[in-house]
Amino acid sequence: MLTEERYATILRILEEKKAVTVVELTRALHASESTVRRDLTALHKSGRLYKVYGGATAIDNNYSSAEEDMKTKAGLFNEEKTSIARAAAALIRPRDFVYIDAGTTTLRLIDFITEKSATFVTNGLPHASHLAAKGLKVSILGGELKAVTEAVMGPEALASLRLYNFTKGFFGTNGISPGSGFSTPDASEGLIKRTAIGQCAHAYVLADHSKFNCISPITFANLSSAAIITGKLLDRKYLDYTHIIEGE
Amino acid sequence: MLTEERYATILRILEEKKAVTVVELTRALHASESTVRRDLTALHKSGRLYKVYGGATAIDNNYSSAEEDMKTKAGLFNEEKTSIARAAAALIRPRDFVYIDAGTTTLRLIDFITEKSATFVTNGLPHASHLAAKGLKVSILGGELKAVTEAVMGPEALASLRLYNFTKGFFGTNGISPGSGFSTPDASEGLIKRTAIGQCAHAYVLADHSKFNCISPITFANLSSAAIITGKLLDRKYLDYTHIIEGE
DNA sequence: CAAACTTAGTCAAAGTCAATCAATCACACG
DNA sequence: CGTGTGATTGATTGACTTTGACTAAGTTTG
Numbered sequence: 001m002l003t004e005e006r007y008a009t010i011l012r013i014l015e016e017k018k019a020v021t022v023v024e025l026t027r028a029l030h031a032s033e034s035t036v037r038r039d040l041t042a043l044h045k046s047g048r049l050y051k052v053y054g055g056a057t058a059i060d061n062n063y064s065s066a067e068e069d070m071k072t073k074a075g076l077f078n079e080e081k082t083s084i085a086r087a088a089a090a091l092i093r094p095r096d097f098v099y100i101d102a103g104t105t106t107l108r109l110i111d112f113i114t115e116k117s118a119t120f121v122t123n124g125l126p127h128a129s130h131l132a133a134k135g136l137k138v139s140i141l142g143g144e145l146k147a148v149t150e151a152v153m154g155p156e157a158l159a160s161l162r163l164y165n166f167t168k169g170f171f172g173t174n175g176i177s178p179g180s181g182f183s184t185p186d187a188s189e190g191l192i193k194r195t196a197i198g199q200c201a202h203a204y205v206l207a208d209h210s211k212f213n214c215i216s217p218i219t220f221a222n223l224s225s226a227a228i229i230t231g232k233l234l235d236r237k238y239l240d241y242t243h244i245i246e247g248e
Numbered sequence: 249m250l251t252e253e254r255y256a257t258i259l260r261i262l263e264e265k266k267a268v269t270v271v272e273l274t275r276a277l278h279a280s281e282s283t284v285r286r287d288l289t290a291l292h293k294s295g296r297l298y299k300v301y302g303g304a305t306a307i308d309n310n311y312s313s314a315e316e317d318m319k320t321k322a323g324l325f326n327e328e329k330t331s332i333a334r335a336a337a338a339l340i341r342p343r344d345f346v347y348i349d350a351g352t353t354t355l356r357l358i359d360f361i362t363e364k365s366a367t368f369v370t371n372g373l374p375h376a377s378h379l380a381a382k383g384l385k386v387s388i389l390g391g392e393l394k395a396v397t398e399a400v401m402g403p404e405a406l407a408s409l410r411l412y413n414f415t416k417g418f419f420g421t422n423g424i425s426p427g428s429g430f431s432t433p434d435a436s437e438g439l440i441k442r443t444a445i446g447q448c449a450h451a452y453v454l455a456d457h458s459k460f461n462c463i464s465p466i467t468f469a470n471l472s473s474a475a476i477i478t479g480k481l482l483d484r485k486y487l488d489y490t491h492i493i494e495g496e
Numbered sequence: 497c498a499a500a501c502t503t504a505g506t507c508a509a510a511g512t513c514a515a516t517c518a519a520t521c522a523c524a525c526g
Numbered sequence: 527c528g529t530g531t532g533a534t535t536g537a538t539t540g541a542c543t544t545t546g547a548c549t550a551a552g553t554t555t556g
Contacts, residue, residue: 004305005267032546046383054502129373132395140400142390142408147380152388160390280536302512
């Protein structure tokens with residue numbers, strides 16, 4: 001079987017089952033464990049799945065580009081995310097210099113921006129595109145592009161980030177926990193987030209309630225380094241660690 | 249069997265199965281492995297399939313949305329532009345380090361790229377997006393975004409451009425003339441083009457016949473600094489100034 | 497904390513590749 | 527009718543890529 005065929009089969013299985021073990025794949029593909037592992041490594045590198053101990057899982061694919069409307073409307077906690085985006089956009093003041101992190105939550109934020117005198121910098125391709133379409137001043141970070149998320153990553157992005165001093169920054173996250181702070185599944189993504197947060201006078205993390213008490217592999221900041229903007233705070237203990245802004 | 253018959257058969261099988269091995273094709277075509285390989289190489293070069301190790305896969309342009317089709321079909325000199333794009337894409341060799349200039353002509357070029365081992369850098373947002381969707385290695389220049397063209401501009405873009413040494417670069421133009429060389433209407437755009445061309449070992453300007461003997465305000469290169477890829481060369485005098493590649 | 501399992505890395509074997517070459521064929525020309 | 531020319535084909539080659547088995551190191555689980 002061709003390499004590409006195996007890739008396609010693996011991704012098809014993942015789409016269906018969301019998670020699969022190496023052993024299951026060796027049977028499905030009639031290939032050796034070594035080959036399956038190599039395939040998973042390649043697909044992981046190109047961002048088409050997450051490799052985990054013992055197998056792989058489907059990408060957390062709330063990211064998207066073109067068919068944004070369709071996907072977001074189908075997305076989870078849609079109302080909550082909208083109210084979060086609205087609350088975040090309200091924080092932007094005249095002549096602010098704002099960093100917007102790649103990701104769907106922050107993408108929604110752009111729709112609610114009304115402040116025309118602010119300047120924006122982002123590492124998300126769709127974000128840059130939307131901001132420009134609204135007639136706002138926008139720059140994009142340079143660097144390698146990750147296919148799935150359409151986000152700019154890598155050493156070049158990090159270097160150019162360090163030149164900026166943002167007044168405000170808006171970030172997405174996959175997990176929030178008192179012990180592990182804000183965390184994300186991808187290492188290079190985490191590195192960008194960590195660096196960007198360091199360049200912001202005020203950092204805000206946008207998170208719906210499902211992200212609380214979750215831990216992802218890579219921590220990119222501790223709780224005290226950013227305020228959290230969320231829909232409805234269910235777990236009051238987070239008030240001990242950082243400032244919380246509730247939407248609506 | 250005639251060469252064209254084999255081509256047709258291969259493409260028909262691919263359309264149905266999406267992937268096929270060389271061995272399967274030798275049986276289906278009653279031809280030797282050498283012949284099948286030669287056919288695949290030819291079809292790959294002309295952008296009608298992807299050659300992969302062990303066989304070939306169908307081209308999946310699932311990213312080219314209906315909207316885009318409309319746009320491209322509505323454009324002027326559509327056929328000529330397609331053949332220019334095809335000829336340009338065929339120039340990309342394994343491990344090339346390629347710059348792709350923002351603009352619609354170069355955007356079309358991306359559809360025909362079959363070389364997976366090359367690395368791409370671009371200043372066009374849609375270009376980066378398409379390249380990434382095809383699973384190619386791609387970086388984007390950092391800098392300010394121009395709203396209309398979705399192209400990255402400005403001092404930051406210039407600075408990061410100077411770090412790269414491209415093996416090949418593909419550019420659009422608004423005017424070509426013996427006296428004023430290649431020219432464009434926008435100053436900052438011209439500056440980017442000028443700098444980028446300087447970083448390319450081989451530069452190619454893609455231009456349909458309507459661009460010849462036109463002059464735009466800003467000259468970004470003289471004729472000798474880039475080869476011209478065009479559909480059909482009407483004015484033979486340009487052969488005195490630079491190398492010309494005619495599509496189809 | 498030890499057994500069971502998982503992993504990245506190395507290696508030889510099998511498979512695949514582009515390049516070369518001689519054989520074949522069609523066609524043109526004298 | 528024979529010879530030359532160019533195009534196409536299939537066999538062969540040495541170089542390269544992929545594969546699966548094995549191993550030593552690391553991780554999970556009871």
